[in-house]
Amino acid sequence: MSNTALLTVSGLGKRFGGLQAVADVDLEVRAGEILGVIGPNGAGKSTTFSMISGALPCSTGTLHFDGKPLQGLPTHAMAARGIMRTFQHNKPFASMSVRENVMVGMHTRLTGSLWQVLAGTRGAAKAERDAAQRADELVDFVGLGEWRNADVGTLSFGQGRLLEIARGLASEPRLMLFDEPAAGLTPAECDRLSDIIRQISQRGIAVLLIEHDMRFLMALANRVVVLNFGRKIAQGTPAEVQADEAVVAAYLGDVGALADA
Ligand SMILES: Nc1ncnc2c1ncn2[C@@H]1O[C@H](COP(=O)(O)OP(=O)(O)OP(=O)(O)O)[C@@H](O)[C@H]1O
Ligand SMILES: [Mg+2]
Structure with a gap:
């Protein structure tokens, strides 16, 4: 893993009518890393992915991939540049x-x-x-x-x-986005998927991973970003975010989710 940012997201925001689904999110994905994205339901995780993959326009903010701006590129052009999103219901x-x-x-x-x-x-x-x-x-x-x-x-x-x-x-993507890839899989399939994602990362492909299954995500991610009500409330290693007070508070209604990891 290197410290060079492959994807840089700054001040990303998305408004749906009166709802601020994503607000002022900064994050960077480094070449070869697995960056986990967690947060309670409705936190803005999938919306963030949609803006990164070009499926949704951003209301605010900028996206750079390999130092070049990504905005305005249609989804197929994003894929040609090296960003691939997998969908839950493809x-x-x-x-x-x-x-x-x-x-x-x-x-x-x-x-x-x-x-x-x-x-x-x-x-x-x-x-x-x-x-x-x-x-x-x-x-x-x-x-x-x-x-x-x-x-x-x-x-x-x-x-x-x-x-x-x-x-x-x-x-041949350089960045793959996975939105809840473990959902609906058997435990054996989850283990297999976990191996595959790890090997994808070892091939030098950066991974952005949204997952509610904390045991699955925390074992894979090099770093984790936590969203709540559209805002980034924490980031760090899996151990750091699990010990973060703001993260624990965000998950209070769902204590089991973090405790499982
Ligand atoms: N196309 C849309 N139009 C209006 N509101 C939307 C749209 N897509 C998402 N939202 C709203 O934006 C907020 C963030 O949704 P998003 O799907 O990004 O959350 P999420 O973190 O992926 O949640 P989950 O863990 O349940 O998948 C939610 O309140 C959701 O209802
Ligand atoms: Mg989602």
Whole structure:
């Protein structure tokens, strides 16, 4: 992990009508780190992610990725620049195999060639073989190797989550945003997911991770930012934020959440 900021967020704010969902949030994600984002329900975590990924415009504040401003870029341009967000309810492309779904995730990198590949254009055979090989590596990486040729419709919920991660990795991101990736997974699937996120970080990809499962998050995160009512109330190592009075107070209605970690 280095101390160089990959993503710098300053004074970020979002207003929905009369509701200040996010207010004056500063944070930075360093290359190769896992930065956890926690906070009670409605604290503004997902809204913050939406602004970072370009899905929502910011009401206030600035975003810099690799020293360059991010505002105004559409989501697909953000992906091309290296930011990938996984969604809790992302639907895979039905009636395609696991491998083909991952190949579709490469389109931000293949700049058009994948569509030639899928259309069977002459001269595209090598590109297709390379893409299929790379897709297989990613499918193996998330542990879906046995299912590479299976129709995505036959995957379990947990396997669908793993496929989404493989598809996200296919675009070769430098920063991945995970919004509650452990939600709905079995304990064994959570352990597997935790290993995968750790290995993603070891590959040099920075990770921003929102998670309500404190045991899961605190074991993974290098640093944690805490939001409450849209504002950042603390940041530090997992041990520091768990001992922080403002954080404990914010979670008072939900004492079990922090105590579990
Ligand atoms: N599109 C929207 N329009 C209006 N209000 C919204 C919108 N999206 C979110 N909000 C409100 O903004 C606040 C922050 O929501 P957000 O989804 O960011 O919280 P969160 O921290 O992700 O919560 P949770 O832990 O429940 O997922 C909430 O009060 C929510 O109701
Ligand atoms: Mg949320």
